[in-house]
Amino acid sequence: xxxxxxxxxxxxxxxxxxxxxxxxxxxxxxxxxxxxxxxxxxxxxxxxxxxxxxxxxxxxxxxxxxxxxxxxxxxxxxxxxxxxx
Amino acid sequence: xxxxxxxxxxxxxxxxxxxxxxxxxxxxxxxxxxxxxxxxxxxxxxxxxxxxxxxxxxxxxxxxxxxxxxxxxxxxxxxxxxxxxxxxxxxxxxxxxxxxxxxxxxxxxxxxxxxxxxxxxxxxxxxxxxxxxxxxxxxxxxxxxxxxxxxxxxxxxxxxxxxxxxxxxxxxxxxxxxxxxxxxxxxxxxxxxxxxxxxxxxxxxxxxxx
Ligand SMILES: [Zn+2]
Numbered sequence: 001x002x003x004x005x006x007x008x009x010x011x012x013x014x015x016x017x018x019x020x021x022x023x024x025x026x027x028x029x030x031x032x033x034x035x036x037x038x039x040x041x042x043x044x045x046x047x048x049x050x051x052x053x054x055x056x057x058x059x060x061x062x063x064x065x066x067x068x069x070x071x072x073x074x075x076x077x078x079x080x081x082x083x084x085x
Numbered sequence: 086x087x088x089x090x091x092x093x094x095x096x097x098x099x100x101x102x103x104x105x106x107x108x109x110x111x112x113x114x115x116x117x118x119x120x121x122x123x124x125x126x127x128x129x130x131x132x133x134x135x136x137x138x139x140x141x142x143x144x145x146x147x148x149x150x151x152x153x154x155x156x157x158x159x160x161x162x163x164x165x166x167x168x169x170x171x172x173x174x175x176x177x178x179x180x181x182x183x184x185x186x187x188x189x190x191x192x193x194x195x196x197x198x199x200x201x202x203x204x205x206x207x208x209x210x211x212x213x214x215x216x217x218x219x220x221x222x223x224x225x226x227x228x229x230x231x232x233x234x235x236x237x238x239x240x241x242x243x244x245x246x247x248x249x250x251x252x253x254x255x256x257x258x259x260x261x262x263x264x265x266x267x268x269x270x271x272x273x274x275x276x277x278x279x280x281x282x283x284x285x286x287x288x289x290x291x292x293x294x295x
Contacts, residue, residue, distance in 0.1 A: 011271040015252070038207045039278070042285075046278045047246050049215060053227050056132040056141075058125045066128075066145050067120055073146070074113060074153045 001029045006036045014044055105165050109156050116156075120149055123166060126248055127173045133243045134177035136232055137184065144180060148173040163257055167250065170258040174240065181236065207282075214285035230280045234273055241266055242273035 006029050012018050013026050030037045058066075098106070101122075107115035124145060131144035151172050152159075159168055211217060218226065231239050244255045245266070256266045 007271075007275075011267055011274065014274075017252075035207050038209050039275075042207075042210050042282065043274050043278045045210060045214060045285075046274060046281055049281070050227060050231070050242075050247055050277070051249075052215075053224065055224060055228055055231075056129045058128040062142070063124060066142060067117070067124060070120055070146055070149045070153075071113065071117055073150050074116065077150070077154060078111075 001025050003029075003033060003036055006030075006033070007039070010040060010043065013040070014047070101165055102161065105156070105159065105161070108153075109159075116153060119152075119165065119169075123169055124149070126166075127169065130170065130173055130240075130243060130248065131177045131180075133231065133247075134174065134236060134240055135180045135184070137180070140177070140180040140184065144173060144176045147176045151176070164254070167254045167258050170244065170248075170250070170254075171260070174244075174258060178236070208286040210282065210285040211287045214281075217285065226281070226284050230277060233280065234276055238269055238273040238276065241269040242277065245270050246274070 006026060009018065009022060009026055013023065018026070030040060101119075104115045104119050108119060127148055128141055128145050131141035131148075132138065135141055135144065148169065152169050155172075159165065215223060231242070234242070240259065241255060241261075244250045244258060245252065250258065252263055252266055252270075255261075255270075256263045259266070261269075
């Protein structure tokens with residue numbers, strides 16, 4: 001397996017979406033190719049860091065304001081009759 | 086997965102679907118519960134796409150309002166959340182186009198990058214990259230890095246890797262094919278990795294030359 005082939009399957013590999021045969025080919029490659037090993041390992045870390053990062057939290061006070069605005073508008077739209085989208 | 090109402094249909098209804106059906110019948114409390122369930126996700130997705138706090142607030146309102154008005158059209162073949170995300174993504178893209186008309190913003194435009202080649206001179210990261218910075222610094226690095234990706238890439242990454250939608254759900258929500266989702270996801274992941282390397286690589290102290 002070449003590095004380019006490895007890279008093509010990287011996303012499937014990280015997502016656990018490979019058949020056993022392809023997976024073991026990839027792991028053979030990882031065993032001797034340091035570059036791909038690092039790419040794979042740091043890509044996995046990239047995903048984990050973003051997954052755990054909680055960027056853009058919604059503050060509770062804003063959350064409450066948005067929700068009551070939404071519900072008010074929903075009720076109004078109902079009163080004004082069915083809309084034909 | 087508990088079978089709460091075995092006599093209504095052959096399959097037990099998911100809690101979410103029960104709420105959706107109640108909301109369809111006019112139960113606003115049920116709809117409000119759906120808002121509570123997903124408002125944080127919608128806000129996060131909208132922020133990632135629009136990169137603007139005010140726009141994201143508008144998107145949250147508009148998306149839920151649209152979902153409310155079109156609930157009758159929701160087919161129940163997909164998850165309500167996937168359907169809602171699709172509405173929210175469209176609203177967010179509209180905002181983005183309005184704000185940045187000079188750049189065409191489309192999810193299905195083919196994004197050409199020739200860097201499918203294998204990254205060279207890959208530097209390994211320090212073992213605990215998150216601990217190299219304090220929380221505010223880290224947040225800043227992550228935000229700026231993901232903002233640098235084209236919208237079509239960062240949206241796929243956010244839905245798939247941050248929000249945890251499956252490949253199929255992401256494809257549904259963005260109206261893209263599964264291969265398109267996969268190729269964008271790969272590129273998004275690799276580009277983010279590359280850009281984060283600047284911040285997270287091992288600080289040189291004799292462990293260089295590969
Ligand atoms: Zn390799």
